[in-house]
Amino acid sequence: MFDSLSEKLDGVFQKLRGKGHLTEDNVKEALREVRLVLLEADVNFKVVKDFVAAVRERAVGQEVLKSLTPAQQVIKIVRDELAMLMGEGSDNALDLAARPPVPIMLCGLQGSGKTTTCGKLALQLRREKRNPLLVPADVYRPAAIDQLKTLGRQLGIEVFDSQVGQDPVEICEAARRYGELNGFDTLILDTAGRLHIDDKLMAELERIKTSLAPREILFVADAMTGQDAVNVAQSFDERLGVTGVVLTKLDGDARGGAALSVRAVTGKPIKFVGMGEKLDALEVFHPDRMAQRILGMGDVLSLIEKAEAAIDKDTAADMEKRLRKEGFTLDSFLEQMQSIKKMGSMESILKMIPGAGKQMKQLKDMQLPDKELKKIEAIIRSMTARERRDHRILNGSRRMRIAKGSGTTVHDVNVLIKRFTEAQKMMKKMQKLGPKGMKKMMRGGGGGMPPFM
Template identity: 85%
Template structure:
């Protein structure tokens, strides 16, 4: 989402770096360009005005203008103010301290991704050892209840039974009693959305709030709608006093104005962001990390967290034992590829590595290796267990059979074996480092991470 914004800000900062010593005129000119860039990104006008004023006040200080690297100082100030704008230092954790079952109400306009977000949130809570119950309280959209039931089956999360035409408030009250009797500690209420805000919708939400007293009221905003998302969030907040915001579709190609404006306009923290269509693509929001992404600085902490979540400790320990006993085989290689796939696309991974995103843009028509990884996995899966354990037995006829079975060519197989042989040599060097070297390697996911 922030690619265009990042490119334009980088262009502004490149001019600053070329100035050497900065003058007040240099800083003012740069901030005029920053202002235009943010307005073009659909950031709220008042938010832009306050942001530029805050950066100007800090950037024109003598400690910046007289420093040895004034351009870097200005960039740091912009990073700090972006993080502050999006809520750095604000506690954005869910409040689940009430007596269970704790109600969490999700609200928003139709089409914002609210029902899918309910499923994503249930998965996130279950990973935190919670036992959520999904409650379909949208009785007006015909497919809403069925959609939530489908998500529940995919996730292995229980969905409370409800029918179109029932009173949404009664559904929520009955679901709470059901949760109390059956050991569920969290209620996720999927309320009805509309194409526009109306009194009937808001009145219904008021009644649910009054009856269940939800610990969290989360407004789900479609980041693709830009300033409209901010305006609607403000209206919902004035009526319901929401406790936080979930931004969906942040992996889209919108200009990013909603993400930069919504916290400042509503005064409520962004708690989660949806980063893709997969049900595990709901990330806890960190303002400082998002600021770094916007400025092209990467996001190493999130990358580490994704790696830790994708790599099962028991499986890693088992792989370490196999490596010691059998050496590095194509089976190990395939296991590592599957771990990488759990972390997301290669494009999203590379964007979290400082500097990698810029290099990707510099290489025209660069093909990211997601398809290549699928091809490699198909080739290895088409081998027999014996061939995966000892690639040296792969003669011409075996390679022809594997190529037909995987829908690839013999050339593809030859390239894979060559790469694998190089990786195998690296693994032998790592083994010479002893247990500590091997442990560090496995903690990082292996030589292909």
């Protein structure tokens, strides 16, 4: 996501950092390059023009040019303006303050990921202690109804029964009555899409809107389509009065044009972004955090939220007790690996840590981190309980047996043990430092990231 945009912007800012002090000419030259980078990322031309003008106005002020770190000041201004561009300060929370069941209508073109997004949104709402009902109102594509029912079974969320050929408005009205009688507080309406906008589709969606009066009308757009997604969003908004946008496939090769343009062009906030195929890969959109990711500053707040959602408090407390009692063993090492896997791919996690994602990209010959995790897990699971408690007993014959059992090599086992012993030393060091020392270490004062990362 935004990898190309991030790299090119970083290249522009590296030139600024190399100068002792800045002049207006330096800033204007850098902004010309920023303009080209944004246009290459498929950002709307008018949006780019207004963005560069806003940055230039702030960046050529005397407080910036005369400051001790003018390049950093310019980067901060770009970060602030990027966040404003994507809607910082606007309310992107769902409005569900109405008599239940509250209808949420999802609309968009065919292939944008609308049906999958319905399932992801239902899971998100259930985590917020709501009781959603999924409503398949796309009666023209039989696979859409079956797909939503499959998603409902996977998530343990009820799907209202509908059939191909039924009137979509009647389905939605019947689902509302069913929801009222059975204690559902939210209806998620999966409406029909087309390969392109047509009057028949829009008329049907307008009928659903008139009948159900949905509290939220979310336009689902494929971020991979760039400016086309923004243009289609405008068309849907003109007919339906869209309340927000969901951008899907932001984990792919999206250049960033849709995310950076849609708020400025339509005036509608981005409420959610799809960050993968898994059903928990839907994130609330935070413009300030996204701006930091684009500029390679990481996103520590989102990382903390992911950790809190993935790691059970009781499990974490139990793990801490065992760490105090038994020390850092290969068993606890494996538990940490499994906790990390729940948070998503290692690559996506590293990109949220300031500087770490960039370092990972530089290691071109290194295996993908997730493959490394699978290998580590296989090696540890091939050990006996005693070996996992005390790695010092792992002699040559034991290591050969473990390598055969895990489908790896003795070299792989040796590398893991070496990494583990380094991690063990670091854990002991962190325990001696205490909470304050650990914070300092995480900021880079203690050798950076643990060696097993």
